[in-house]
Structures are given as structure tokens and as C-alpha cells.
Amino acid sequence: GESVGLHLPTLSVQEGDNSIINCAYSNSASDYFIWYKQESGKGPQFIIDIRSNMDKRQGQRVTVLLNKTVKHLSLQIAATQPGDSAVYFCAESRGYNKLIFGAGTRLAVHP
């Protein structure tokens, strides 16, 4: 069935390096995508979003790229810090404001 999925369940990076977390989606009708960060025992925290009429959006240390041709979404974190360690979820909105979450990627930042 249709789903939002992630390529890597775990990503380990060195502190200071850049991180790239990927996400594939299957519904070409989705028009809104969000990245969330979830720390252990907490609710999801909004990081950045992007609409389907854009290819790239930048925030503070984070960039989201959207490739509609291959239905791929990525989150880039610059100069990764220990505080970035968490599980990252992509989510897509298919109308009626319902969010469909991907499986999640755990980011582990090593000193």
C-alpha cells in the first residue's frame, strides 16, 4: 500500500560532520512534507517543512530537499551536534490534514 518510508534505520555520524537522512514517499498527490525530531519519551518536535511547489527549503542548520520526480525527501543537518541525537521522522500530508509518518531513522552522534 501507499506509505512513507525511510532508507536507513540508523545513522551514525561524528560530531561536526553533516548528516543526511532520507525518506521515500509513494503518493505523488501528497503536497506537504514535514520533518520531526523525537527524543526518547517525548513527543515529536517540528523541524522543517516543505510544500510540493518547492524543491529546497533552509532553516537554521537544516535543509530539506524535495525531489518530486523520484518521490524522495531528505533532511540535511549541518555540523551535527550531540544534541541532534534522536529519531527523525518524515511525514506527508495527503489532505484533510492527516499526517502519515515514515518509519523513522535514529541519528547517533559520536564525539
Next chain:
Amino acid sequence: GAVVSQHPSWVICKSGTSVKIECRSLDFQATTMFWYRQFPKQSLMLMATSNEGSKATYEQGVEKDKFLINHASLTLSTLTVTSAHPEDSSFYICSAELSGATDTQYFGPGTRLTVL
């Protein structure tokens, strides 16, 4: 701004009892709230969409008689897990949508339910 709270943050109950979880939007009005369930090391699964003043819309496979949702005001939605069993143990998370601002959901901190 846009803070969502949940109460309690964790609860332990005996099998067969009912548990109520509250979700509140503290500084904004939310016409629509959402309830999610998250099992360990898994993603968030939408359970139901709660609209103020009307019946909740449940996702396929979610028992409406077991997970009672009430959204009586623009700042409060409650989820009651009735006759809880150990398999209902999970992390329950709510989100609230800012009225008039579609696609923007603010998440609560979650409630850890453990059924013995």
C-alpha cells in the same frame, strides 16, 4: 506559543480498568486534534481525528468503543482507553491543529500507558 500539554505524562493501571488521557492546547484554539499511538521503536500511527463538537473519525482497525474520544471544547480533547489490557500499553500522543491554519499540527509530550 502553540503549546500542547498532555495529562498524565505516564499512568500504570490494572487490566480491565479504564484510563482517561487529556490533551490541551494551552495558548491557542484547536478545532481539530489528533490522537496517535506509538509502540516502542516504531513510528506514530494515527488513531483518530477529533473535531470539536462532533464525533471523532477513527482510522481503520481502531475500535471506537474501546478508544473513546471527546472533544468538548476548542482547547481540550480526551482519550479514554476502556477495559485496558496489556496489549494497549503504548505511548499515546496527541496533536492540535491551529484553527484556521491547516497542515500545522503541534504535538503534545505524550502519555506512557502501562497496563499490568
